[in-house]
Amino acid sequence: MKLIVSRSQISGCVHAPPSKSHTHRAFLLAALAKGESVVFSPLLGEDTLATLDAVKALGAHVCEANDRITIRGGDLHAPLPKGTVINCKNSGTSMRMLAGIASRLDGTTAFTGDASLCSRPMKPLLDALSELGAGVTSKNGCAPFTITGPGSGGDVHIRGDVSSQFISALLISAPLGKADTRIHLTTPLTSEPYVDMTISAMKKHGVSVETIDDGYLVRSGQVYSPVDVQVGGDYSSAAFLFAAAALTGEITVSGLDPADPQGDKVVISILETFGAGVVREGENVTIKKADLKAADIDLADAPDLFPIIAVLASQAKGTSRLYGAAHLRFKESDRIMSTVLFLRSMGADISETGDGCIVMGPSRLSGANVTTFGDHRIMMAASVAGLIAAGNTIIDDSGCCAVSYPDFVRDMQRLGADMREE
Numbered sequence: 001m002k003l004i005v006s007r008s009q010i011s012g013c014v015h016a017p018p019s020k021s022h023t024h025r026a027f028l029l030a031a032l033a034k035g036e037s038v039v040f041s042p043l044l045g046e047d048t049l050a051t052l053d054a055v056k057a058l059g060a061h062v063c064e065a066n067d068r069i070t071i072r073g074g075d076l077h078a079p080l081p082k083g084t085v086i087n088c089k090n091s092g093t094s095m096r097m098l099a100g101i102a103s104r105l106d107g108t109t110a111f112t113g114d115a116s117l118c119s120r121p122m123k124p125l126l127d128a129l130s131e132l133g134a135g136v137t138s139k140n141g142c143a144p145f146t147i148t149g150p151g152s153g154g155d156v157h158i159r160g161d162v163s164s165q166f167i168s169a170l171l172i173s174a175p176l177g178k179a180d181t182r183i184h185l186t187t188p189l190t191s192e193p194y195v196d197m198t199i200s201a202m203k204k205h206g207v208s209v210e211t212i213d214d215g216y217l218v219r220s221g222q223v224y225s226p227v228d229v230q231v232g233g234d235y236s237s238a239a240f241l242f243a244a245a246a247l248t249g250e251i252t253v254s255g256l257d258p259a260d261p262q263g264d265k266v267v268i269s270i271l272e273t274f275g276a277g278v279v280r281e282g283e284n285v286t287i288k289k290a291d292l293k294a295a296d297i298d299l300a301d302a303p304d305l306f307p308i309i310a311v312l313a314s315q316a317k318g319t320s321r322l323y324g325a326a327h328l329r330f331k332e333s334d335r336i337m338s339t340v341l342f343l344r345s346m347g348a349d350i351s352e353t354g355d356g357c358i359v360m361g362p363s364r365l366s367g368a369n370v371t372t373f374g375d376h377r378i379m380m381a382a383s384v385a386g387l388i389a390a391g392n393t394i395i396d397d398s399g400c401c402a403v404s405y406p407d408f409v410r411d412m413q414r415l416g417a418d419m420r421e422e
């Protein structure tokens with residue numbers, strides 16, 4: 001269905017949706033832990049459900065209630081019946097982390113995904129898993145591919161500037177091997193907070209990760225223990241709500257832990273840098289509309305914020321530069337291209353750079369027909385831009401937010417946004 005967005009203002013209170021990244025890790029580590037773990041308030045979006053379906057296929061016992069998922073794991077195997085293909089749908093996090101796990105299991109696991117995911121890079125990780133002794137088949141370094149384990153441990157070399165998920169995958173699966181695993185980064189690491197999140201989640205389940213001069217060490221002999229996890233609010237999803245308030249009104253978003261290691265927590269300080277009104281009280285964040293001023297923002301460690309920060313920058317007085325995020329080219333869409341395309345079609349003065357964009361503002365936006373390329377963050381960012389545009393903004397796919405924020409349209413409507421699906 002399409003989403004029609006008209007100029008409107010938002011106000012009120014809303015609870016942040018659960019974190020997608022924390023939910024993936026909670027499901028995967030519970031499946032690796034011998035015993036029963038409960039995941040409270042998980043995100044049940046298409047991406048995290050792809051991970052849940054996959055761990056079931058690998059042998060985890062999953063019991064679903066309305067506010068919790070109970071997972072009994074610790075005895076994973078290549079999927080049965082033989083020939084079962086793990087479909088990771090649109091989820092890069094699922095595919096990368098499950099490929100790591102599959103490389104440590106006895107047997108062959110086949111992977112696929114949707115057209116977008118089957119175009120995203122996997123080769124650096126597949127080469128690393130081969131270096132660790134797993135068998136890999138792939139036509140072009142992307143999905144579909146197969147992994148045959150078990151790979152052993154040892155030294156492995158991988159670049160850190162394509163996706164941090166490759167490193168998270170090597171870390172999470174390392175304890176399944178009989179030997180120490182030493183991960184050597186061959187380039188600087190982008191999206192580093194996500195690796196920190198992985199290490200923190202592993203620690204909660206009893207496995208420690210040490211840093212070495214060029215990467216990480218996971219000593220052998222460690223096992224995951226079952227742990228109950230309460231999933232906190234998602235800062236990446238809340239960023240769309242924050243921007244809508246900074247541009248049109250005032251809202252309070254609850255359920256956002258100020259101590260959470262999510263990298264996209266930086267959105268709060270970015271909003272302050274642009275001049276938005278920000279008040280933090282415990283787990284509540286209130287954002288108020290204000291005249292925005294241009295800023296230079298390094299998004300190397302928070303790439304998911306790029307589309308919505310570009311929308312903010314289009315309304316900020318002066319020239320803003322978003323940079324450090326060349327790896328945006330490898331997301332659900334080439335997000336530098338898709339962001340510049342929709343904002344330019346609405347009248348923004350924006351141009352691509354190799355690792356981001358340059359935006360002159362403020363621009364008066366007009367409604368346009370927006371192509372999301374099926375990318376949830378393009379859909380949500382364009383929706384927010386539509387709130388301040390003259391005329392209607394017609395977004396080609398209202399459903400793609402289901403991967404990370406299934407209730408996005410409903411929440412925005414409840415806050416007063418003029419959005420309707422047709």
Ligand SMILES: O=C(O)C1=C[C@@H](OP(=O)(O)O)[C@@H](O)[C@H](O)C1
Nearest residue numbers: 021093163164165191194303304
């Ligand atoms: O590990 C994770 O949960 C994620 C890592 C990031 O990807 P990259 O490391 O590829 O930037 C981010 O874009 C994605 O939404 C979630």
Ligand SMILES: C=C(OP(=O)(O)O)C(=O)O
Nearest residue numbers: 090091092093304331332
């Ligand atoms: C890129 C994203 O996720 P994934 O890599 O898991 O598809 C995202 O949520 O923006």
